[in-house]
Amino acid sequence: MKARNGFVFTLSAIIIIVFAYLLMFGANLGPYYRFNAAKDLLKLGLDLRGGVYIEMEAVDKNVDQDALERARQMLELRVNNLGVAESTVAIAGGNRIRIEIPGISDAKAALEQVGRTGKLRFVGPDGKEEILTGSDVKDSTVGVDPQTNQPVVQLKLNEAGAKKFAEATKKYIGQPISIYMDEDLISSPTVQNEIPNGEAVITGMKDLDEAKRVAGIIKSGALPVKLQAATVRTIGPSLGAEAIPTSTKAAVIGVSLVMIFMLLYYRVPGFIADLALTVYIILTVLIFIGIKATLTLPGIAGMLLSIGMAVDANVLIFERIKEELKIGKSLKSSIDAGFHRALSSILDSNITTLIAGFVLYYLGSGSVKGFALTLILGVLTSMFTAITITRFMLKTFVNTGWIKNTKFYGA
Amino acid sequence: MLKIVERTRLWFAISLIIIFAGLISLVVQGLNYGVDFRGGTVVTVNIGKDFDSKEIRQIAEKYDPQSTVRKIEGNQVEIISGNLTDEQVPKLFNDLKAKYNLTDKDLLSTNRIGPSVGNELKRNALKSVAVATILMLIYIWIRFEIKSGVAAIIALLHDVLITISVYTLLQIPVNSSFIAAILTILGYSINDTIVIFDRIRENRRTHKYHDYTTLANASITQTMARSINTVMTTLFTITAIYILGVPSIKEFALPLIIGIISGAYSSIFIASPIWVLWKKGEKYV
Numbered sequence: 001m002k003a004r005n006g007f008v009f010t011l012s013a014i015i016i017i018v019f020a021y022l023l024m025f026g027a028n029l030g031p032y033y034r035f036n037a038a039k040d041l042l043k044l045g046l047d048l049r050g051g052v053y054i055e056m057e058a059v060d061k062n063v064d065q066d067a068l069e070r071a072r073q074m075l076e077l078r079v080n081n082l083g084v085a086e087s088t089v090a091i092a093g094g095n096r097i098r099i100e101i102p103g104i105s106d107a108k109a110a111l112e113q114v115g116r117t118g119k120l121r122f123v124g125p126d127g128k129e130e131i132l133t134g135s136d137v138k139d140s141t142v143g144v145d146p147q148t149n150q151p152v153v154q155l156k157l158n159e160a161g162a163k164k165f166a167e168a169t170k171k172y173i174g175q176p177i178s179i180y181m182d183e184d185l186i187s188s189p190t191v192q193n194e195i196p197n198g199e200a201v202i203t204g205m206k207d208l209d210e211a212k213r214v215a216g217i218i219k220s221g222a223l224p225v226k227l228q229a230a231t232v233r234t235i236g237p238s239l240g241a242e243a244i245p246t247s248t249k250a251a252v253i254g255v256s257l258v259m260i261f262m263l264l265y266y267r268v269p270g271f272i273a274d275l276a277l278t279v280y281i282i283l284t285v286l287i288f289i290g291i292k293a294t295l296t297l298p299g300i301a302g303m304l305l306s307i308g309m310a311v312d313a314n315v316l317i318f319e320r321i322k323e324e325l326k327i328g329k330s331l332k333s334s335i336d337a338g339f340h341r342a343l344s345s346i347l348d349s350n351i352t353t354l355i356a357g358f359v360l361y362y363l364g365s366g367s368v369k370g371f372a373l374t375l376i377l378g379v380l381t382s383m384f385t386a387i388t389i390t391r392f393m394l395k396t397f398v399n400t401g402w403i404k405n406t407k408f409y410g411a
Numbered sequence: 412m413l414k415i416v417e418r419t420r421l422w423f424a425i426s427l428i429i430i431f432a433g434l435i436s437l438v439v440q441g442l443n444y445g446v447d448f449r450g451g452t453v454v455t456v457n458i459g460k461d462f463d464s465k466e467i468r469q470i471a472e473k474y475d476p477q478s479t480v481r482k483i484e485g486n487q488v489e490i491i492s493g494n495l496t497d498e499q500v501p502k503l504f505n506d507l508k509a510k511y512n513l514t515d516k517d518l519l520s521t522n523r524i525g526p527s528v529g530n531e532l533k534r535n536a537l538k539s540v541a542v543a544t545i546l547m548l549i550y551i552w553i554r555f556e557i558k559s560g561v562a563a564i565i566a567l568l569h570d571v572l573i574t575i576s577v578y579t580l581l582q583i584p585v586n587s588s589f590i591a592a593i594l595t596i597l598g599y600s601i602n603d604t605i606v607i608f609d610r611i612r613e614n615r616r617t618h619k620y621h622d623y624t625t626l627a628n629a630s631i632t633q634t635m636a637r638s639i640n641t642v643m644t645t646l647f648t649i650t651a652i653y654i655l656g657v658p659s660i661k662e663f664a665l666p667l668i669i670g671i672i673s674g675a676y677s678s679i680f681i682a683s684p685i686w687v688l689w690k691k692g693e694k695y696v
Contacts, residue, residue, distance in 0.1 A: 047659065055525075055528070057525060057527065093531060105515065105518070107497065107500075107521065108497065108498070108501060111497060228525075229497070229523075229525075230524070230525035230527060230528055231522075231523065231524045231525060231528055232497055232521070232522075232523040233520065233521065233522045233523070233524075234518070234520060234521045234522075235519075235520045236515075236516060236517075236518050236519045236520055237516065238457065238516045238517070238519060239455075239519045239520055239657065242657055243656070243657045243659075243660065246655050246656055246657055247652065247655075247656055247657075247660065249655055250648075250651040250652040250654070250655040250656055251648070251651070251652070253651045253655070254647050254648030254649070254650075254651035254652065255648065257647040257648075257651070258644045258647050258648060261640075261643065261644060261647065262644070265640065297657070297659055297660045297663070298588055298591060298660070298663050300652070300660065301649070301652055301656075301660055301663045301664055301667070302595070304648040304649060304651070304652050305595070305599075305645065305648065305649050305667060307648050308644045308645035308646070308647060308648040308649060309599065309602075309641070309644075309645055311641070311644050312602070312637075312641045312644075312645075315637050315640045315641050315644070316606065316637055319634075319636055319637045319640075323633070341613075344609055344613075345605070345606045345609040345610070348554055348605050348609055349601070349602040349603075349605040349606050349609070350602070351550065352547050352550055352551065352601045352602065352605055353598045353599060353601065353602055355543065355546045355547050355550055356543045356547060356594070356597050356598035356601065357598055359539055359542045359543035359546060360539050360543065360594050360598070363535060363538055363539040363542060364535060364536075364539055364591075364594065365531070365532065365535050368535070368536070368539070368590065368591045368594060371591045371594075371595060372594075375595065375598055
């Protein structure tokens with residue numbers, strides 16, 4: 001029995017430490033498989049990797065949400081033209097569009113790209129004659145050609161547009177009319193026959209997505225919402241380059257201090273709390289990677305705060321165990337009573353914290369939301385590790401019979 | 412057993428002095444709102460060697476006579492302006508680049524924020540505080556009693572007020588991270604109070620104590636080691652990042668440190684005494 005517990009305890013401790021090592025440093029396991037270190041898997045926020053952050057705000061406060069979404073799609077298109085991977089274009093706070101472009105530091109170029117007027121032009125075969133502009137187009141939708149079953153873009157022009165288009169299509173049968181959005185060529189369909197009624201169809205779309213894209217661009221022409229840049233932020237690459245090592249150093253020192261403190265103050269249970277804390281850190285990092293959360297500077301601060309708080313449940317339990325030992329109970333029943341009696345404090349205090357966390361998550365914006373998520377994950381994970389892992393490890397350790405003197409348990 | 416409740420007046424006086432000074436300061440000089448709230452532009456540049464702020468002020472004033480120049484650690488400079496446009500920022504940096512032989516990498520960050528952003532942030536934060544407070548009050552009411560709930564919430568507001576007081580008294584710039592920190596304090600500092608109230612609830616059931624003062628004193632004493640140890644471990648990590656971290660993370664860590672210390676203080680010296688004061692009229696059961 002004792003030998004078996006000794007084996008289980010040692011094995012668990014080794015697994016925890018090996019796993020922590022792998023997440024910290026990574027390793028090549030065999031010739032084909034690499035275990036990546038956590039720092040290579042975590043998605044870093046703009047403040048850590050550098051980039052440009054722009055918040056475009058609708059000039060009109062009560063903006064139509066559909067129009068805002070169309071504007072977002074157009075901005076996304078423009079941002080993608082910058083050729084930067086992993087850009088984000090998202091609606092924020094009801095009347096703003098948040099744009100994050102990592103890895104560039106030229107806010108001016110990004111602003112020019114994003115803030116363009118969006119002029120739509122239909123140009124004749126000579127490349128100069130302007131046949132139609134965005135204001136001539138009433139609607140543009142995606143349809144299917146009944147003969148070929150291919151996706152097409154259907155255009156509806158207004159009266160003035162229909163008249164101009166009828167003349168042009170008559171003149172240019174068999175020649176292409178090009179559609180430009182600012183300087184970008186969107187499509188260059190060839191005129192098949194005269195279109196007198198202002199209802200045209202553009203065929204030759206590669207697939208449904210292309211048809212949707214073209215229809216979307218033509219329809220929205222200029223941005224459907226008037227936007228202005230409310231926030232423009234550039235973060236140079238050296239800021240993150242400095243932030244990551246300093247934060248790592250702070251984390252190592254902070255966590256070491258917590259662990260040393262727990263070990264010195266609580267001895268055997270303290271050592272086990274350190275193992276549980278290691279599991280806590282491993283789990284939080286894995287969850288962060290798993291839900292693809294973005295790590296930001298405030299996120300790092302939140303994580304460190306949660307590490308400091310994660311031992312709280314253990315502190316509560318160990319103080320109870322101490323009290324039970326002092327009134328003369330045996331080691332095993334003190335441990336059982338300690339866990340049992342600390343439970344209601346742990347639950348009530350953590351549930352109130354969770355209430356605050358969820359409110360912040362649902363009502364907060366931007367960095368507050370990210371921070372609330374860290375708070376919620378931290379509380380839930382620490383309740384699990386500080387109760388379950390600690391209890392399992394502590395009981396197994398006591399059953400090994402290696403250290404029996406209750407002095408080492410806080411008596 | 413510690414005699415905490417007997418000295419209620421002293422504890423209240425300490426807190427009230429700080430909060431009162433804070434309120435006066437709030438009226439006289441207000442909070443030092445940063446660009447996140449006032450709107451404006453901040454350009455942070457790494458000069459790389461020691462420099463004279465006056466020289467940089469001269470350059471900055473070419474673009475905006477009202478701009479302020481602030482030296483921050485590590486030979487970095489922060490230029491804060493209300494009127495700098497997106498086009499002027501690169502020009503300003505080019506001037507600095509020529510003067511101090513900098514490279515593009517030395518432009519650490521630029522930040523321009525419209526004035527409307529901060530207002531929304533404040534509104535959201537106030538709404539979050541109100542909703543979170545009410546929900547926590549209801550939870551404590553159900554699990555404990557309404558008097559515990561109100562005492563806990565007062566302690567919580569105390570922590571928020573103390574943190575704001577420290578910020579206005581020392582004129583530390585308030586940016587969006589301050590709001591996030593205040594909201595975090597809301598979540599964490601309630602923790603300490605609940606642990607003590609939980610002990611009071613438990614001790615009450617044992618019928619070992621015969622009046623509210625002794626009951627509260629005993630409960631505070633029994634949980635004191637836990638209160639101190641948890642504050643210590645939390646401060647270890649957050650202070651480490653405050654000391655070693657980059658300026659923008661410091662801005663976030665500082666209010667947390669103040670809030671955590673205040674939270675531990677208020678759970679012991681404010682929440683429980685308020686509860687006792689209120690319960691004294693009742694017969695001990």
